Structure formats: C-alpha cells, structure tokens
Amino acid sequence: MSGLAVLCLARYGWDPDWSDLVVLAFVGALTWWLPSTSSDGRIHFTADNVVVLAAIPIVGPLGAGVVGLVMAALTRRRIPVVRRVFNMAMASSSAMVGGLAYDLVGGSLDMVGLSGAMPLIWHVGLPIVVADAANLVANALLVAGVIRLTVGVPLQLQLVDMLTSSGPTQFAYGIIAFLVVIMWLPGELGPVAILVALVPLAGARWALLQYGEERTARERALGALVSAIETRAPELEGHSARVSALAAVMAQDLGLGPKEVADVRTAGLLHDLGRVVVAPGREGEDEVTSARLRGATMLQDLPFLRGASSLMEEIARADLDDAPPSLAADLVRVADEYDLVRHGAHPVTARDAFEGLRTLREDAQGERVFQALSRALRDQDHADADAEAP
Amino acid sequence: MRLIPSRVERLVVGLAVAVLVVAAATEHAAFADAIRNHAVLLAAFAVSIAVGEMLRVRMPSGRVAAPVSSGSAIGLALLGTMHGHATFDVPAGVVTLVVAAALCLGLLVRGMIGRPVEWTIVAVRTIGVGVTALLFRSIPLGGDSAWTWVAEGVRHPAVLASAMMLVSAAGLYADLALSGLVRARRSGVPVSGAIREELQEAQALTFGVLAAGPLVAFLAPVVGLLALPLGLLPMMLTNVAVRRYAANRATYRQTIATLSQLTDVAGYTPTGHASRVAERSVAVARAMGLHADVVQDLEYAALLHDLGQVGLRSPIPDGATVLAAPDDQRRIALEGARIVRRTEVLDRVADLMERQTTPFRHVREWGEEVPLASRIIKVANAFDDFSHGRTDPASVDAALERIHLGLGYEYDPEVVEALIRTIGTPGRG
Numbered sequence: 001m002s003g004l005a006v007l008c009l010a011r012y013g014w015d016p017d018w019s020d021l022v023v024l025a026f027v028g029a030l031t032w033w034l035p036s037t038s039s040d041g042r043i044h045f046t047a048d049n050v051v052v053l054a055a056i057p058i059v060g061p062l063g064a065g066v067v068g069l070v071m072a073a074l075t076r077r078r079i080p081v082v083r084r085v086f087n088m089a090m091a092s093s094s095a096m097v098g099g100l101a102y103d104l105v106g107g108s109l110d111m112v113g114l115s116g117a118m119p120l121i122w123h124v125g126l127p128i129v130v131a132d133a134a135n136l137v138a139n140a141l142l143v144a145g146v147i148r149l150t151v152g153v154p155l156q157l158q159l160v161d162m163l164t165s166s167g168p169t170q171f172a173y174g175i176i177a178f179l180v181v182i183m184w185l186p187g188e189l190g191p192v193a194i195l196v197a198l199v200p201l202a203g204a205r206w207a208l209l210q211y212g213e214e215r216t217a218r219e220r221a222l223g224a225l226v227s228a229i230e231t232r233a234p235e236l237e238g239h240s241a242r243v244s245a246l247a248a249v250m251a252q253d254l255g256l257g258p259k260e261v262a263d264v265r266t267a268g269l270l271h272d273l274g275r276v277v278v279a280p281g282r283e284g285e286d287e288v289t290s291a292r293l294r295g296a297t298m299l300q301d302l303p304f305l306r307g308a309s310s311l312m313e314e315i316a317r318a319d320l321d322d323a324p325p326s327l328a329a330d331l332v333r334v335a336d337e338y339d340l341v342r343h344g345a346h347p348v349t350a351r352d353a354f355e356g357l358r359t360l361r362e363d364a365q366g367e368r369v370f371q372a373l374s375r376a377l378r379d380q381d382h383a384d385a386d387a388e389a390p
Numbered sequence: 391m392r393l394i395p396s397r398v399e400r401l402v403v404g405l406a407v408a409v410l411v412v413a414a415a416t417e418h419a420a421f422a423d424a425i426r427n428h429a430v431l432l433a434a435f436a437v438s439i440a441v442g443e444m445l446r447v448r449m450p451s452g453r454v455a456a457p458v459s460s461g462s463a464i465g466l467a468l469l470g471t472m473h474g475h476a477t478f479d480v481p482a483g484v485v486t487l488v489v490a491a492a493l494c495l496g497l498l499v500r501g502m503i504g505r506p507v508e509w510t511i512v513a514v515r516t517i518g519v520g521v522t523a524l525l526f527r528s529i530p531l532g533g534d535s536a537w538t539w540v541a542e543g544v545r546h547p548a549v550l551a552s553a554m555m556l557v558s559a560a561g562l563y564a565d566l567a568l569s570g571l572v573r574a575r576r577s578g579v580p581v582s583g584a585i586r587e588e589l590q591e592a593q594a595l596t597f598g599v600l601a602a603g604p605l606v607a608f609l610a611p612v613v614g615l616l617a618l619p620l621g622l623l624p625m626m627l628t629n630v631a632v633r634r635y636a637a638n639r640a641t642y643r644q645t646i647a648t649l650s651q652l653t654d655v656a657g658y659t660p661t662g663h664a665s666r667v668a669e670r671s672v673a674v675a676r677a678m679g680l681h682a683d684v685v686q687d688l689e690y691a692a693l694l695h696d697l698g699q700v701g702l703r704s705p706i707p708d709g710a711t712v713l714a715a716p717d718d719q720r721r722i723a724l725e726g727a728r729i730v731r732r733t734e735v736l737d738r739v740a741d742l743m744e745r746q747t748t749p750f751r752h753v754r755e756w757g758e759e760v761p762l763a764s765r766i767i768k769v770a771n772a773f774d775d776f777s778h779g780r781t782d783p784a785s786v787d788a789a790l791e792r793i794h795l796g797l798g799y800e801y802d803p804e805v806v807e808a809l810i811r812t813i814g815t816p817g818r819g
Contacts, residue, residue, distance in 0.1 A: 116473060117616040169627075176624050179609065186612045192547040196604055199555075200624035203597035207631035211638050217735040218642040224649055224697075227732040231701045231725065276700050277655045298655055302648055303641060 001065075001089045004096040008062040012109070016059040021066060023191040024055045027198070028071035034205070045208045047201045049135060049170060052095045053128055053177035054194060057109055058184055061099025068095035090142045098135030102127045111185045120186070125178045132174035136167060169208075173201065218304070222269065229272050236272060239339055244268030247335035249379070250372040251328065260328055263307035267332045270299065271312055292316035327365060334369050350377055396575040399510050402568055406513035409520050410490055413483030421487055424480045431475050434615050436492035438462035438622075443496030444505075447595070447629060449636055453569070453588055454508075457599050457629050459496065460515065460565070461622050463489045464558050464603030467523035470540035473614040477541060482523035490516045510572050518565030522603075525557040540607065554604035562599060563589075578811065580679035587682045595632055598625035643689075650693035658699040659709030666779055668692035670770040673812040674805060675763065688763040691742035695767050698726030698743075711747075712775040719747040742767065750802045765802040769793065769809055772801065786813060 028051040048071060055064040068091035075087065103109065107127025114120055144158035176197050183193035226240045247268040251261045273295030274288065296312035299305045314329040325333060334357070342353040354377060358370050414421070424432065442459025449455065467485050469478045493512040501507045527537045536553040539545040545553075570585030577584075606621030613620065650664035671692040675685045696711065699722055706714050711722060727740040745764040752758040753765075777789035790810070797803055 115612065117613045120613055121616075172627055176627075179605065179620055179623070182612050182620075183605075183608050187608055188543075189547040189551075189608060192551050193608070196551050196601055196608065197624060199601035200598035200628045203593065203595060204624075204628040204631040206593070207628065207635040211631070211635045214635070214638050214642050217733075218638070218645050220733040220735045221642070221645045221649060223733045224694075224729050224736070225652075227729040228649075228652055228697065228700050231729060276652055278657070294655055298648060298651055302644055 001093045001096075004093055004100075005062065005065060008060075008065060008096050008099065011103075012060050012062055014060075014062055016063040016066075020191065021055075021059045021063055024051055024059060024063075024067045024194070025070035027051050027194055028055075028067050029074040031198075032071050032075045045166075045169070045205045047173060047176075047198055047205070048091070049132065049174045050176045050180065050198065050201070051194065052091070052135065053098060053131055053174050054180035054184065055095070056099045056102045056128070056131055057107065057111065057124060057181050060109060061096055061103065064099045065092045065096040068092040086146065090139065094135045094138035094142065097138040098131035101134035102131035105130045107131070115186060120182060124181055128178045128181070129175060132171055132177070135174070136163070136171055140167070173204075176201070222266070225270055225273060225276075228276050229270075232276050233272070235345070236275075239343065240269050240272060242343070243271065243332065243335045243339050246339065246373075246376060247332045249376040250331045250335065250369070253372045253375055254327065254331075254368065256328060259307065263311055264328050264331055266305060266308035267311035267315070267329070268335060270295070270308065271315060271332055271336055273298070273312070274316070289316050289319050292319075324363065324365060327369070330365060330369050331372070334373060338373060350381075396572075398571055398575040402510055402517070402572060403513045406490070406516045409486060409517060413486050413520075417481050417483035417487070420481050421484050424484045424488075427476055428478060428480070431469075431472060431478065431615070432488055434618060435462055435466045436488060436495065438618055439466075439489060439492035440496035440499060443493065443500060445629075447633055447636065449595075449632075453573070454511065455595050456511075456515075457595050457602070457625055458622055459493070460518075460562070460599045461602030461606070461625050462618065463492075463515065463519045464522055464561065464599065465606030465618065465621060467519055467561070468526055468537075468540070468554050468558070468603050468607040469610055470537060470607060472610040472617070473612055475614065479537075479541065480527075482520065482527040485523040485527070486516060486520040489519045511569075514565050514568045514572065517568060518561040520561075521564045522557050522561030525560055526554070551604060551608075554607065555600055558600050558603045562596060566596075577676065579676040583676070583679040583681070595625075595628065598628035601625070646690050646693050650697065653696045653699050653709065656700065658702070658705045659696050660779060662779060663709060663774055664693050664696060666774050667695060667767065667770045670773060670809070670812065671763075671766050674766050674770060674808045677808045677811050678762070678766075678804070680762070684763055687738045687742060688766060690736065690739045691746070691763065692767045692770060694726060694730055694739065695743055695746055695771060696722065696726065697729055698722035698724065700729075701725040708775075708778075710775040712772045716747070716749075723747045746771070749800045751799050753802070754798070762802075762805070765805050766808075769801050769805045772796075773809060 028048055031046055031048045031051060051071070052064055052068055055067045059067070069088050072087040072091040073084065075084070079087075105127045106123060107130075108114060108123040111124070114123055140159055140162040144153075144155050144162060147153050147158050148155045180193050180197045183189045183196065184191070187193065189196075229240060230237050244265050245268075248261055248265040251264040256264065274292035275295075277294045277298065278291045293313060293316045296309045296316055299309035299312070302309075311326075311329045311332060314325045315333050318325040318329065318333065324330070337357055338353055341348060341356060342350060348356075354370075354373065361367075361370065439459045439462045442456050442462055445458050446454050446456045466489065467482075471477050490512070493515060497507050497509070497512055525536075527535055529535060531553070536550075536557065539550055539553070566588045567585055570588040571581055573579075573588070574581040574584035602622055602625040605624065606617050609617035609621050647665065647668075650668070653659045654661050654664065668689050672685055672689050675688050680688070696709065699705070699709065699711075702722070706718070711719050714722070723744055723746050727744040730736050730740040730743060742761055742763045745760045746767040748758065748760045748764065748768075750760075750765065750768075753760050772793055773789050776792045777785040780786075790813075793801055793806055793809075797806060
C-alpha cells in the first residue's frame with residue numbers, strides 16, 4: 001500500500017480540496033456504517049465503490065486512497081485491530097489501483113475544457129468504467145489472497161466466487177460514479193452531487209437485502225417438508241439430514257459442480273418425501289415407486305428445486321427399470337442405503353455397512369461412488385476422533 | 391373479465407381530463423412555441439416516457455409501477471437548461487400536456503401489442519406530474535419559482551436539490567394516493583389500508599424515482615440528452631433489484647404452496663382445499679382492512695392450516711376438519727404448527743395455525759386472545775368444507791347457513807360478515 005501511495009504522490013502530487021476530501025471520506029464511511037450484508041451472508045450490497053471511484057477525479061488518486069483508508073478505519077463493526085488495519089490497507093490500495101488505471105486510459109484529472117456528452121464520455125466515463133473494473137479485481141485479489149493464507153481456500157475458487165456472485169452488481173453500481181463526477185465538477189453542484197446520486201441506491205439496498213432474507217426463508221421452508229417426513233416416520237429422525245450431508249460430501253469429492261452439489265444435497269434431504277404423499281392405510285394400494293414419483297413431481301414446479309426433483313425422479317425410476325441412474329442420483333441412493341443399514345433397526349458398524357453394500361455393486365460407476373463413500377467415511381472418522389481428543 | 395369503472399375511477403379520469411382541458415385552453419400558444427423550439431428534446435422525453443410504459447414492474451401486492459416512465463416525466467417537469475439546446479422555459483401546463491400525450495402514445499402501443507391498457511394509470515400519472523410541474527414552475531417561492539433558481543443558478547445546490555426532491559415527492563405521493571384509492575374501490579378493500587400498502591411497498595422504487603427527475607435535470611446542462619439515460623441509470627439498477635425481490639417473493643410463496651399440497655397429494659384433503667381456503671382468507675382479510683404483513687402471514691397459515699393431518703394414523707373423512715371432534719381439530723392444528731416451527735422463519739405463521747380452531751366463544755366469554763387472522767382461517771376453512779369447494783349458489787347458501795348456525799359461538803360474526811361481502815365480489819383475492 002505504501003508503495004502505491006508513494007507512486008501516486010510522485011505522479012500526481014498532493015494538493016486536494018480538503019472540504020471535498022472530508023465529505024467524500026464521510027459519505028464513504030457512511031456506506032460502511034449501514035448494514036449491507038443479509039443475515040445469511042450471501043447477499044452483499046455496498047455503495048462504497050461509487051464514492052471511491054468518484055473521488056479519483058475529484059480529489060486525485062491519492063485522495064481516493066485516503067478516502068478508502070478513512071472509510072475502512074471508521075467502520076462500526078467490532079473487528080480485531082489486525083482486520084481493521086487489513087481492511088484499511090485493502091480499501092486504500094484498491095482505490096489507488098483504480099486511480100492509476102483511470103489515469104492510464106486517459107482519464108481527465110482536472111476536467112478543464114471538458115463539456116458536452118462525447119468528451120465527457122471519453123475522458124471521464126470510460127476511464128471510470130476501467131477504474132471500476134480495476135478496483136473490483138484488485139479488491140477481490142487481495143481478499144482471496146488473505147483467505148488463501150488464513151483458511152486455505154484456493155485462490156482461483158475464491159476469486160471466481162467473489163467476481164461472479166456480487167461482482168457484476170457491484171460493477172454496475174460503480175458506473176454511478178460517472179454521474180457524481182459530472183454533477184460535482186462541470187455541473188458545479190459540489191458535494192450535493194453524491195447525495196442526489198446515492199438516494200436511489202437506498203432503495204436498491206433495501207430490495208437486495210430483502211431478497212437475501214427471503215431466499216434464506218425459502219430454503220428454511222424446506223425444513224418443514226423434512227419435519228413432515230419425520231412426523232410420518234419417526235424412525236427416520238435425523239436420516240434425511242445425514243443422507244443429505246453424506247451425499248453432498250461425496251459429490252464434492254467426485255468434483256461435481258456447485259449447482260450439482262446443491263441439487264444432491266437437497267435431493268438427499270427430500271428423498272423420502274414419497275412416504276408422506278400417501279395417506280396411512282393406503283400404502284398397500286400405492287406402490288413405493290409411484291409415491292416417490294409423486295413426491296418428486298410435487299417439487300417440479302419450484303424453479304429452485306428443478307434439479308433436485310429430477311434427481312429424485314431418477315431415483316424413483318431406477319427401482320422400476322434397470323437403467324443405471326446418473327452419478328448424482330446414484331450418490332443419493334447409495335448414501336441413503338448406507339445410512340439405512342448403518343442406523344437402521346439393527347445398527348451395524350460403519351465398516352460392516354460399507355462392505356455389505358459394496359459387494360452388491362460391480363459396475364464402474366459403483367466403483368467410483370463407493371470410493372467416494374469410503375473417503376467420506378474416513379474423513380468422518382478423523383473428524384470424530386478430533387472431536388473426542390482432549 | 392372487464393371491470394366496470396367505479397365512480398372513483400371516473401372521477402380520477404375526469405379530473406385528469408379537466409386538468410388537460412384547462413392546460414390546453416390557457417397554454418395553447420406556449421404549447422405551439424414549445425413544439426417549435428424544443429422539438430428534439432420533447433421527442434426524446436416522450437419516447438422515454440412511452441418506452442417506460444412497456445417496462446412496468448408488478449409488485450407482490452399487485453401494484454403496478456412504471457419507474458422509467460415516471461422518472462422521465464418528472465425529469466421533464468424539473469428541466470431547466472440542456473447542453474446544446476435552448477433554455478427549456480415552458481409553463482407547467484405544457485409539460486403536463488406533453489407527458490399526457492406521451493403516456494397515451496405508450497398506452498396505444500401497449501394496446502397494439504396486446505398488453506393490458508388502463509386509462510386510470512395514465513390519468514393518475516398525469517395528475518402527479520402536473521402537481522410537480524405546477525409547484526416547480528408556477529408557484530413563486532420567495533419571489534421566483536424554483537425553476538428560476540435552476541435556470542439562473544442563484545441558490546445553493548443543496549437548496550435546489552431539496553426543492554426538486556420535495557416537488558417530485560409531492561407529485562409522486564399524489565400519484566400513489568390516487569392509485570391506492572382506485573385500487574381500494576376496485577377490490578373492495580378499505581381505502582386507508584390500500585393507500586398504506588401503496589406507500590409502504592413503493593418505498594424502494596419511490597426513492598429511485600424521486601432522485602431520477604433531479605438527476606436528469608442536473609445532468610442535462612452538462613451532457614445534453616445523454617442526461618436521460620444516465621439520470622435514469624441508478625433507478626434502473628434499483629429496478630433490477632426490486633424485480634429480483636418480487637420474483638423471489640413469488641417463489642417463496644410457491645414453496646409454501648407446495649408444502650400445502652402435501653395433504654392434497656397424499657389424499658388427506660380434497661384437491662385444492664388449502665389454496666381455496668388461502669384465497670378466501672386473503673379476500674376476507676383485505677375486506678377487513680388488515681395490514682399487508684398480517685395478510686401475508688395469514689395467507690401462509692391458511693395454506694398450511696391442514697398440514698398437521700400428515701401425522702394422523704388414519705385420514706378423517708373427506709379431510710373436512712370442520713366435522714372432526716374438537717380435540718382432533720386442535721391436535722391437527724398443533725401438529726401442523728410444530729412442523730412449521732421447525733423452519734425457524736415461520737413462527738408467526740405457526741402461531742396463527744395453532745389458534746385456528748379456537749371457537750369464538752372463548753374470545754367472547756373468557757377473553758382468550760385469538761388473532762383475527764386465526765379467526766378468519768376458521769371461517770374460511772368451514773366455508774370450504776361445508777360448500778365442498780363448490781361455488782354454485784345452492785352450495786354457497788348451504789355453507790353460509792351452516793356457518794350461521796355457529797355464529798357468535800364458533801365463528802366471529804364480523805369475519806362472517808366480511809366473508810359474505812367477499813362472496814359478492816369473488817375472484818379479487
């Protein structure tokens with residue numbers, strides 16, 4: 001960070017309008033003050049990059065770095081000093097990287113003689129878009145780097161996750177900085193510009209946070225289906241959750257994509273839905289397979305369960321005809337069988353359950369699935385041993 | 391079904407027409423001048439307003455908003471100077487006429503491509519923009535109109551921005567209040583409730599639209615017509631967020647509805663029972679003016695009210711809980727509530743489900759606290775059980791007769807009264 005700061009100082013000097021700098025730093029801090037992450041932590045919204053990007057032409061790249069520094073320093077969240085310092089360095093560095101990128105593509109830092117749409121687009125608008133992208137990537141790289149060092153998540157995975165989840169939205173909001181700059185400098189509105197431009201974002205923030213809340217609620221609502229299954233078949237208490245967790249670990253182990261892993265997890269959770277969709281006393285008239293199929297069909301209309309419901313359908317049909325199910329469906333089926341043997345009416349050891357089931361499968365896919373199961377069970381053992389260790 | 395316009399709707403359209411007639415009569419010369427001097431500018435705003443009518447957003451409550459159209463219209467009302475164009479010095483009446491013409495154009499195009507056409511929306515929006523334009527351009531504030539401040543740049547930017555926001559808010563809230571009034575009359579719900587719903591749900595979009603007008607007006611002197619797309623950009627981003635929210639809200643509701651089908655699919659309850667009871671409960675609640683949040687919880691609770699039957703060892707005949715013994719009814723309700731509580735996010739819904747079987751006399755005689763929403767579910771459930779889900783007059787009358795036998799004893803008379811009102815206006819749930 002200090003290297004960047006020295007570079008910016010040498011290149012652009014340091015003569016900011018102090019009142020502008022204070023206003024920008026204060027508004028920036030405000031964007032960090034308002035809670036911006038939904039309770040599940042998956043939806044993140046902040047307008048801080050609008051402030052930082054607008055700061056580049058208004059108070060210079062070094063000034064933008066100072067705005068980033070102050071805004072991270074004043075955060076209200078109670079975090080350890082180390083993290084606060086890291087956040088300050090990160091926000092400040094990515095702001096300066098954005099500033100340098102702005103300048104490199106010909107962004108104007110004094111705005112003198114610029115008026116009309118085209119000159120402003122060429123010398124302010126496009127450079128801000130470039131700075132927006134640079135700022136975003138620098139930020140993601142720094143965060144992913146630290147997560148790699150502390151938690152060990154691969155850099156590429158974390159980077160892709162950050163840039164694809166909230167990245168596009170964040171990037172789009174960054175373009176608003178162009179409006180702020182036009183109104184602030186050539187429009188002579190001064191600091192009022194940033195307030196006018198940020199008002200609409202208050203609504204966007206509200207809607208995005210609501211969206212996050214409701215998405216969590218929607219997934220929790222599935223818990224009621226599991227609860228209904230366990231009400232009908234009390235002996236299955238905990239079974240759905242175990243199958244779901246085991247199948248998901250196996251899916252991850254075999255390198256399935258995030259979407260497929262999520263589908264396997266959900267299908268594991270709801271695979272016994274067929275038991276509830278037949279009224280008591282009518283079980284005989286209603287074959288297990290057809291009940292299972294109806295269970296799967298019930299979920300087909302829910303867009304976010306389409307993948308899981310087709311897996312459930314596959315599992316139901318696999319009992320009917322001999323066609324082997326897809327790998328994902330097979331994982332759920334094997335996890336289910338394993339858990340029923342292991343925790344059934346006559347519980348057996350993990351080894352016995354595993355060996356007993358393994359002898360029934362000789363095909364290549366079965367081989368892969370059981371290898372994944374074996375690794376998952378070994379990890380489980382290690383985790384249990386660690387938990388028991390003093 | 392085509393609705394016959396209510397008196398309120400005719401009044402609103404009449405008012406808008408009156409505004410336009412007065413504007414045309416007093417400002418026809420200025421209008422002709424404006425068309426001559428600002429043809430390109432006016433055409434750009436008119437296109438933006440008309441296109442905005444194609445990009446409407448439907449909110450969960452059913453309210454329809456056209457943020458791009460509203461934002462452009464307010465921008466025109468507030469416009470002072472535009473880079474590369476003559477100063478936009480036109481009276482409020484001209485702005486209103488142009489906006490109304492552009493809205494009509496949008497509506498015609500909607501009609502041609504087979505989308506629904508509502509004149510009241512045009513009327514309401516014309517009045518809203520008229521209010522903004524009048525306040526901004528014609529009402530003197532300390533000597534001059536606020537428009538003069540913009541054109542001459544004599545006031546502090548903060549004062550200008552505040553004035554712009556205030557007049558935009560005045561117009562926009564006039565628009566919201568009138569739409570609430572129209573919607574209330576149309577669906578037979580209390581006016582205060584409908585207006586409150588409009589205001590609350592609109593707030594996310596309202597912020598965006600409120601700022602869009604001033605943004606366009608502030609950007610125009612620097613970037614010319616580009617101000618229109620640029621100024622609308624923040625609001626469009628808000629719009630994307632709001633759409634995502636609305637879509638997600640819909641899938642959440644769908645998830646609950648799927649959950650409610652469990653008892654249908656398993657054959658415990660007659661097909662469609664849960665969704666009919668939910669629809670009827672919502673209609674009754676709206677007719678009684680319940681708050682939008684309560685109506686939402688009520689809808690979920692009504693959808694799930696029979697969920698507890700999955701715990702029964704043998705199904706009750708026809709799934710009709712109304713005929714089951716009071717103890718069984720209570721057990722089903724408690725079991726359902728227990729299942730729902732497991733989600734940890736539907737506790738309020740579970741509370742409503744738990745008390746849905748309590749007879750009204752417990753409230754009357756012992757002062758037991760039973761939420762109104764639970765009493766509504768009880769009545770709606772009985773109505774569907776007794777009418778076997780049929781809507782022919784004989785079945786409806788028979789069901790109402792059975793309910794009347796338990797009036798004040800089993801069922802809350804006020805709820806029953808509201809139920810009868812909703813049967814008069816079916817299908818608007």
